[in-house]
Every structure is written in C-alpha cells, then in structure tokens.
Amino acid sequence: MSQRIGFIGLGVMGHSMAGHLLAAGHPLVVFTRTREKAAELLQGGAEWAASPAALAEQCTRVFTIVGFPEDVQQVYQGPEGLLKTMQPGSILVDMTTSRPDLAVQIAQQAAQRGGQSLDAPVSGGDRGAREASLSVMVGGPREAYEQILPMLKLMGQRIVYQGPAGSGQHCKMCNQIAIASNMLGVCEALAYACHAGLEPETVLQSISAGAAGSWALNHLVPRMLADDFEPGFFVKHFIKDMAIAADSANKLSLDTPGLELALRLYRQLADQGFQDDGTQALFRLYQSGAVGRS
Amino acid sequence: MSQRIGFIGLGVMGHSMAGHLLAAGHPLVVFTRTREKAAELLQGGAEWAASPAALAEQCTRVFTIVGFPEDVQQVYQGPEGLLKTMQPGSILVDMTTSRPDLAVQIAQQAAQRGGQSLDAPVSGGDRGAREASLSVMVGGPREAYEQILPMLKLMGQRIVYQGPAGSGQHCKMCNQIAIASNMLGVCEALAYACHAGLEPETVLQSISAGAAGSWALNHLVPRMLADDFEPGFFVKHFIKDMAIAADSANKLSLDTPGLELALRLYRQLADQGFQDDGTQALFRLYQSGAVGRS
Numbered sequence: 340m341s342q343r344i345g346f347i348g349l350g351v352m353g354h355s356m357a358g359h360l361l362a363a364g365h366p367l368v369v370f371t372r373t374r375e376k377a378a379e380l381l382q383g384g385a386e387w388a389a390s391p392a393a394l395a396e397q398c399t400r401v402f403t404i405v406g407f408p409e410d411v412q413q414v415y416q417g418p419e420g421l422l423k424t425m426q427p428g429s430i431l432v433d434m435t436t437s438r439p440d441l442a443v444q445i446a447q448q449a450a451q452r453g454g455q456s457l458d459a460p461v462s463g464g465d466r467g468a469r470e471a472s473l474s475v476m477v478g479g480p481r482e483a484y485e486q487i488l489p490m491l492k493l494m495g496q497r498i499v500y501q502g503p504a505g506s507g508q509h510c511k512m513c514n515q516i517a518i519a520s521n522m523l524g525v526c527e528a529l530a531y532a533c534h535a536g537l538e539p540e541t542v543l544q545s546i547s548a549g550a551a552g553s554w555a556l557n558h559l560v561p562r563m564l565a566d567d568f569e570p571g572f573f574v575k576h577f578i579k580d581m582a583i584a585a586d587s588a589n590k591l592s593l594d595t596p597g598l599e600l601a602l603r604l605y606r607q608l609a610d611q612g613f614q615d616d617g618t619q620a621l622f623r624l625y626q627s628g629a630v631g632r633s
Numbered sequence: 634m635s636q637r638i639g640f641i642g643l644g645v646m647g648h649s650m651a652g653h654l655l656a657a658g659h660p661l662v663v664f665t666r667t668r669e670k671a672a673e674l675l676q677g678g679a680e681w682a683a684s685p686a687a688l689a690e691q692c693t694r695v696f697t698i699v700g701f702p703e704d705v706q707q708v709y710q711g712p713e714g715l716l717k718t719m720q721p722g723s724i725l726v727d728m729t730t731s732r733p734d735l736a737v738q739i740a741q742q743a744a745q746r747g748g749q750s751l752d753a754p755v756s757g758g759d760r761g762a763r764e765a766s767l768s769v770m771v772g773g774p775r776e777a778y779e780q781i782l783p784m785l786k787l788m789g790q791r792i793v794y795q796g797p798a799g800s801g802q803h804c805k806m807c808n809q810i811a812i813a814s815n816m817l818g819v820c821e822a823l824a825y826a827c828h829a830g831l832e833p834e835t836v837l838q839s840i841s842a843g844a845a846g847s848w849a850l851n852h853l854v855p856r857m858l859a860d861d862f863e864p865g866f867f868v869k870h871f872i873k874d875m876a877i878a879a880d881s882a883n884k885l886s887l888d889t890p891g892l893e894l895a896l897r898l899y900r901q902l903a904d905q906g907f908q909d910d911g912t913q914a915l916f917r918l919y920q921s922g923a924v925g926r927s
Contacts, residue, residue, distance in 0.1 A: 554845070
C-alpha cells in the first residue's frame with residue numbers, strides 16, 4: 340500500500356505537485372490557507388486537515404510549498420505548526436524557495452523532535468510542476484533524501500542531492516543569482532538592438548547559438564518583443580528570492596554587485612506597479628528609459 | 634577561375650580565415666603588420682603586398698580583421714590605407730569588432746571612391762575561425778553582401794545580413810552586451826556556491842539545464858573551477874568591445890548599467906595584470922574578494 344502523505348500549500352505549483360502524488364496512489368492529506376484551492380484534490384479523494392499541526396499528527400511524510408520565508412515559519416514553527424505535533428521518524432520536506440539559515444534551523448528543530456527535514460526547492464515553473472519535470476535541489480540528511488526520493492520523482496525529473504541542511508536552498512540561490520545578472524544582459528542587448536534600428540529577431544539569429552546564448556535570451560526575448568509580460572515567474576517572487584540571495588551572500592562575506600544591481604532595478608520595476616508581471620517585464624524599464632545608471 | 638582576394642590581419646583569427654580562402658582556390662594577396670605571421674600562407678601560394686594601399690591596387694575584394702578601431706582607421710584611412718587606392722567596384726569587408734560609427738564613415742568614403750564596404754564582425758573565437766564555423770554579422774549594401782556571401786561561407790556557418798552600414802557592428806555589440814552581464818551572474822553564482830560549501834559541479838547538474846542556463850555557465854565554469862584562465866577570448870579585447878558598446882549605447886541615449894558594471898570590473902581585473910587571460914578570469918576577482926560593491 341502506498342504511503343500516506345501530507346501536502347501544504349496548493350498554489351499554482353503545489354496544486355500540480357500534490358496532484359501527481361495523489362494520481363500515483365498515495366493517500367493524501369492537504370492543508371492550504373485558502374480552502375477553496377483544495378476543492379479539486381478533495382474531490383479526487385484527498386482529505387482535509389484543519390491546520391499544519393493537525394496534518395502532522397496524521398502523516399509522517401509531509402511536503403510544503405508556500406510563498407515567503409514568513410509563511411514557512413508559520414507553517415513549521417507557528418502555534419499550529421508542523422513542528423508542534425510531528426511524530427518521531429517523520430520527514431518534513433520544504434519545497435518553498437526560502438532562507439538557507441531558516442532551513443538549517445528547521446532541520447535542528449525537527450531532529451530535536453526525533454524526525455528529519457529536507458529543504459528541496461525547485462525550478463521549472465508552473466509548467467515544470469504540471470509536467471512533473473521540475474529540477475529539485477535537495478539539502479538535509481542523505482538517508483532522509485533517499486527515503487523521499489521515490490516521491491520526489493513523481494514531481495520532478497532532475498533531482499539532485501546537494502548536501503546537508505540548507506544546501507538545497509543555497510543551490511537555488513545560485514540559480515537565481517545566475518539568472519539575475521543575465522536578465523540585465525538580455526534586456527540591455529535587446530534595448531540596444533531596438534535603439535540601433537536593428538531587427539531584434541535577426542539579431543537573435545546571429546547571437547543566440549553562440550557565447551551570448553542563454554535560456555533567457557531564447558525564451559524571454561520573444562515575449563519581450565511581443566509585449567507579453569504575463570507571469571511565468573512573478574517579479575515579486577523573483578525580488579523575494581534575490582533579497583534572500585543578497586542577504587545570504589552578505590552573511591557569507593561575498594560581494595555580489597551584479598545581483599545587487601538586478602535587485603535594485605527589479606524593485607524599481609515593482610515600485611512602478613509591475614510586481615505581478617513576469618520577470619521578462621524588466622525590459623519595460625529599458626523601454627521607458629527609466630533604468631538609470633549603475 | 635576563382636576571384637583574387639586581399640586579406641589584411643593575420644592574427645589567430647585572420648590566419649585561419651585567410652587559409653580557408655586560399656584552400657578554396659582563391660589567389661590571395663596578404664598584408665599584416667608582422668610579416669612573419671604570413672610565412673605559412675606565403676609558402677602556400679599567397680602573395681605579399683607592401684601595404685594596404687599596395688594591396689588595394691591589386692584586389693577588388695578585400696577582407697580585414699585587425700585589433701582595435703585605431704588599427705581599422707590605419708588600415709582604411711591611413712596614409713597607406715585601402716581607401717587611398719581602392720579601385721571602382723571594389724568591396725572592402727572589415728571583420729574586426731570595431732566602432733559602428735567608424736563603419737558608417739568608411740562606408741561613405743568607399744562609396745565616394747566608387748566602391749562599397751561591409752562591416753562583418755564575427756563570433757565563435759579561434760576555434761570557430763579554425764573550423765570555419767563562425768557567426769558573421771553583416772552590415773552594408775545588400776547587393777555587396779550578396780556578392781561577398783560565397784566567400785563568407787568559406788569562413789563561417791551562420792552568416793546573417795543585419796542591415797545598412799554599421800548594423801553588423803551594432804549586432805556584435807548586442808552579443809557582447811548580453812555576454813557582459815551574464816559573466817557577472819555566472820561568476821557570482823559560482824562564487825556563492827563555493828562560499829556556501831556546495832560542490833560546484835553538483836550545483837551545475839541542478840541549474841545548467843533550466844532558466845539559469847547559458848553558454849557561459851556550461852563552457853566557462855568548468856575552466857574557472859580548474860583554474861584554467863587561458864584565453865579563448867582575451868580580457869583586453871573584451872574590454873575594448875565593451876568600451877565600444879558603452880560608448881555607442883551612450884550615443885544612442887541608452888542606459889546600460891549592467892554593461893557599465895561589467896566593464897568596470899573587467900578593467901579592475903586588467904589593472905591587476907590579467908588582461909591577457911581569458912574572459913573567464915573575471916572569477917579571479919570574486920575569488921580574491923576584490924570585487925567590491927556596485
């Protein structure tokens with residue numbers, strides 16, 4: 340019989356991911372802030388828990404994917420949090436992109452309760468969640484990772500163990516740091532092409548396969564050119580991630596001027612009211628000439 | 634009978650490119666600042682010209698690939714330059730990465746002499762030159778482009794007409810601008826991974842195929858990790874290109890803070906004596922903690 344699983348956080352990502360666990364035959368217990376978001380899963384056979392604490396009483400395997408580090412704190416460490424009631428031998432897996440130091444703290448608290456926790460943030464977006472093709476970066480005790488691996492495989496395709504608690508979050512920070520500065524380069528190259536009177540599509544033909552090539556150049560420039568700023572990944576969430584990365588780099592005594600510049604420009608974009616756009620909306624700043632100098 | 638071709642500039646790039654023209658059966662006349670660099674081609678049947686002006690008297694198709702915009706000025710506009718003696722109907726093709734406004738000026742001067750010029754900078758590095766797989770970005774009169782295309786095909790694989798005079802250089806600037814900021818992201822992501830105690834190779838497994846993926850992440854991080862700072866593309870040449878791009882963006886009234894930051898850091902790297910390293914050596918600044926804040 341398949342193992343009973345708890346799942347907390349049924350946003351765009353979590354809803355798809357929980358659905359894969361249910362579809363694979365796992366009895367599922369769910370909790371999310373807005374109960375209506377659980378309707379489809381409940382109809383599909385999932386059970387409802389009144390709180391994270393209530394859920395942890397019933398499940399020794401729990402996945403969470405919520406919004407901000409404060410939400411993670413609430414779900415794990417709050418008055419009705421998972422850590423309050425978790426059973427010995429339980430494994431709690433946080434898939435939110437969150438603070439590495441919070442992941443380390445939760446791991447210590449879980450261990451004190453006779454259980455374990457993993458930090459396992461993902462990349463691949465809503466499409467990756469829907470198609471179960473996510474990249475999952477895992478930190479925590481290796482034996483807990485191995486026990487959870489079959490379940491992670493139901494949600495992702497590229498699942499990599501990165502090291503002790505916090506390492507999954509740190510790896511995700513590397514991902515966001517690489518993206519941050521590259522977004523500047525992609526927007527500036529496109530803005531330059533437009534200002535110089537070139538055909539941007541023709542420029543892409545010349546440069547996308549070479550040393551300037553990147554996922555963002557190939558996937559986001561066509562959207563920028565089409566004035567399509569619909570969110571694949573929200574500006575507001577990218578700002579959250581970059582702020583965590585900048586804070587974490589600071590704690591590691593590492594200067595990251597490219598990241599800081601990107602964070603500043605994205606905050607400027609959000610201040611102009613575009614926080615619910617996709618990250619490609621950074622091009623708006625360059626279009627409007629509002630970007631300013633470094 | 635194959636058309637007689639002039640070729641000026643036999644550095645790492647030019648030597649391979651001229652060799653392809655010769656190998657295809659074109660009678661070749663060459664000039665380069667350091668005559669010894671021509672030895673192999675002369676042995677292979679190429680003829681020597683005493684100056685650009687002497688070369689332009691003998692050839693109505695001329696390719697040039699030299700170092701800096703000042704070299705281009707010397708070769709085209711100098712007292713013994715190509716423009717002094719070029720024959721009506723000639724087509725001059727500058728493949729140096731150089732100033733877009735200089736390309737426009739040369740195009741006007743060539744037209745005044747009854748000829749035409751193209752700006753056709755390349756990407757793909759010494760390997761692309763050797764394997765005739767360069768990307769060539771062409772600006773200038775379209776009919777001149779069409780006449781020259783069969784020769785460009787002997788040197789490159791991706792040959793794209795970008796528009797009127799200067800457009801090839803502008804396109805190359807887009808390429809360098811995209812690379813510039815991405816190098817910051819790649820170095821910062823790698824430095825973060827090292828500071829956080831992750832295994833960088835394992836981090837790459839998680840992030841290289843997704844939204845953070847880029848040519849630089851895949852090709853340059855392994856060299857950074859191996860302390861291999863041998864030049865694929867020289868720091869000093871990248872600084873030249875970025876300075877042209879920044880100046881050109883400025884003339885186009887476009888702010889490019891990412892490019893400016895990258896240029897500043899690369900200049901700092903050169904000031905430390907690493908101008909003859911490859912561009913991946915930017916990682917040295919992050920390793921040494923000398924990068925500073927934006």
